[in-house]
Amino acid sequence: xxxxxxxxxxxxxxxxxxxxxxxxxxxxxxxxxxxxxxxxxxxxxxxxxxxxxxxxxxxxxxxxxxxxxxxxxxxxxxxxxxxxxxxxxxxxxxxxxxxxxxxxxxxxxxxxxxxxxxxxxxxxxxxxxxxxxxxxxxxxxxxxxxxxxxxxxxxxxxxxxxxxxxxxxxxxxxxxxxxxxxxxxxxxxxxxxxxxxxxxxxxxxxxxxxxxxxxxxxxxxxxxxxxxxxxxxxxxxxxxxxxxxxxxxxxxxxxxxxxxxxxxxxxxxxxxxxxxxxxxxxxxxxxxxxxxxxxxxxxxxxxxxxxxxxxxxxxxxxxxxxxxxxxxxxxxxxxxxxxxxxxxxxxxxxxxxxxxxxxxxxxxxxxxxxxxxxxxxxxxxxxxxxxxxxxxxxxxxxxxxxxxxxxxxxxxxxxxxxxxxxxxxxx
Ligand SMILES: NC(=O)c1ccc[n+]([C@@H]2O[C@H](COP(=O)([O-])OP(=O)(O)OC[C@H]3O[C@@H](n4cnc5c(N)ncnc54)[C@H](O)[C@@H]3O)[C@@H](O)[C@H]2O)c1
Numbered sequence: 001x002x003x004x005x006x007x008x009x010x011x012x013x014x015x016x017x018x019x020x021x022x023x024x025x026x027x028x029x030x031x032x033x034x035x036x037x038x039x040x041x042x043x044x045x046x047x048x049x050x051x052x053x054x055x056x057x058x059x060x061x062x063x064x065x066x067x068x069x070x071x072x073x074x075x076x077x078x079x080x081x082x083x084x085x086x087x088x089x090x091x092x093x094x095x096x097x098x099x100x101x102x103x104x105x106x107x108x109x110x111x112x113x114x115x116x117x118x119x120x121x122x123x124x125x126x127x128x129x130x131x132x133x134x135x136x137x138x139x140x141x142x143x144x145x146x147x148x149x150x151x152x153x154x155x156x157x158x159x160x161x162x163x164x165x166x167x168x169x170x171x172x173x174x175x176x177x178x179x180x181x182x183x184x185x186x187x188x189x190x191x192x193x194x195x196x197x198x199x200x201x202x203x204x205x206x207x208x209x210x211x212x213x214x215x216x217x218x219x220x221x222x223x224x225x226x227x228x229x230x231x232x233x234x235x236x237x238x239x240x241x242x243x244x245x246x247x248x249x250x251x252x253x254x255x256x257x258x259x260x261x262x263x264x265x266x267x268x269x270x271x272x273x274x275x276x277x278x279x280x281x282x283x284x285x286x287x288x289x290x291x292x293x294x295x296x297x298x299x300x301x302x303x304x305x306x307x308x309x310x311x312x313x314x315x316x317x318x319x320x321x322x323x324x325x326x327x328x329x330x331x332x333x334x335x336x337x338x339x340x341x342x343x344x345x346x347x348x349x350x351x352x353x354x355x356x357x358x359x360x361x362x363x364x365x366x367x368x369x370x371x372x373x374x375x376x377x378x379x380x381x382x383x384x385x386x387x388x389x390x391x392x393x394x395x396x397x398x399x400x401x402x403x404x405x406x407x408x409x410x411x412x413x414x415x416x417x418x419x420x421x422x423x424x425x426x427x
C-alpha cells in the first residue's frame with residue numbers, strides 16, 4: 001500500500017518505519033522543516049532504540065520517504081494516517097488544532113477515495129466530527145472512511161511494541177474500511193479487535209487511565225508500607241503474581257509522567273465532565289501522582305536535617321523514563337524545580353536531556369554531578385545509573401545518602417557500600 005503518515009513524531013516515525021519495513025511504501029510528512037531536512041539526511045531527531053537503523057534501511061530500499069508537502073502525498077496515497085500531537089489545552093481538554101490543520105488539508109486535496117486512519121489519541125466522538133467536517137467542506141461521503149486506530153506503543157520500546165503489539169484496535173463504521181486497515185497490518189501477528197469508532201477512541205483513553213491508576217495505586221500502598229516499615233517491593237511482587245492483576249506498572253516511585261498519561265487522564269476527565277460524569281477515581285489518581293513528589297521532597301528534607309551550608313543535591317535523570325529523550329511532563333523535572341525552589345543547589349545529569357531549568361546546573365557525567373553532594377536522587381531508571389560505580393560515588397559525595405525515585409536500585413548492595421538508602425515504601 002502507499003501510505004501517507006502525517007506527523008513525524010515518536011508515533012509517526014516509528015509507525016512509518018515499521019510499515020515501510022513490512023513492505024508498504026510510506027511517505028512521512030511533517031510541518032517541521034528542520035526535522036524533515038534532518039530525516040532526509042538520515043539524522044533521526046528523537047532517541048528511540050533501533051529507530052535510526054530501521055529508518056535508514058528503508059530509506060535505502062526506497063520504501064520510506066520524508067517530505068514537508070503533506071498535501072502532495074495525501075493527494076496520491078489511498079491511505080492517510082494522522083499521527084500529529086494532541087497535547088493538553090489549558091482547560092485539560094485535548095488541543096485539536098494540529099488535527100484540524102490536517103483535516104483542512106485533506107479537504108483541500110481529496111479527489112479520490114481515501115482510508116483516513118486516526119492514529120493520534122483523540123477524544124470520543126472525534127471520528128464523527130471529522131466526518132462531518134469533511135462533508136461540510138464539500139467532500140463527498142463516498143470519497144473517504146475515517147477509521148480509529150489508536151496507538152499503544154511505549155517510548156523506549158516503540159519498535160518492539162509496534163512489531164509485537166498486544167492488540168490492534170480498529171474502529172470503523174464500514175467493515176470494508178476496517179478490513180483495509182487490518183490488511184495494512186497483515187504482517188503483524190496479534191489479536192485484531194474490530195469495533196466501532198467511539199469504542200476504539202474510548203479504549204485508548206481508558207487504557208492509559210487504567211495504567212495511571214495502577215501506578216497511583218501502588219504509590220498509595222507504598223505510603224502504608226512506609227508507615228509500617230514494610231517493603232513495597234515484596235508487596236507489589238505478591239500482588240503482581242495474581243494473574244488477575246499482573247506485575248507490570250506496579251513499581252512505586254516518583255509517579256507517572258510523559259506525553260501521554262497526564263494529558264490523557266486530563267482529557268478523559270474533561271470529556272466526562274462535559275457529559276456530566278464525575279470521575280472520582282481518576283481525580284484521586286491525579287492527586288496521588290501530584291503529591292508523590294512532595295513525599296520525596298519531605299524525605300530529602302528529613303535526610304538533610306539542620307543545615308548551615310546550602311545543601312547540594314545531585315539528580316540523575318531528567319527524561320520521564322529511561323531509554324527516551326522525551327522530557328514532557330517529566331516527574332524528574334518537576335522534582336528539580338521544587339528542589340531549587342526550596343533553596344537547594346541542584347547538580348543534574350541525564351544521558352540525553354539537558355533542558356534549561358532555572359538554577360539547575362547540568363554536569364558532564366553522573367560522577368561530576370555527585371561531587372560534594374549531600375543527597376543523590378535517582379529520578380530516572382537509566383541502566384547506566386543502576387550499574388554505577390558506587391564505590392566512586394561514595395568517595396565523591398559529601399554525605400552518602402541515596403534517594404531512589406524509581407525503587408530501582410539494589411538497596412542491599414548500596415547499604416553494603418555504606419549508603420543510607422531511601423525509596424518509597426522501603427524500610
Ligand atoms: N509518544 C507516545 O508514546 C504515544 C503513544 C501512543 C499514542 N500517542 C499519541 O500519538 C499522537 C502523536 O504523539 P507523538 O508523541 O508522536 O507526538 P510528537 O509531538 O512527537 O509528534 C507530532 C508531530 O506532528 C507534527 N505536526 C503537527 N502538525 C502537523 C501538520 N499539520 N502536518 C504535519 N505534521 C504536523 C509535529 O511537527 C510533530 O513532529 C498523540 O496524539 C499522542 O497522544 C503517543
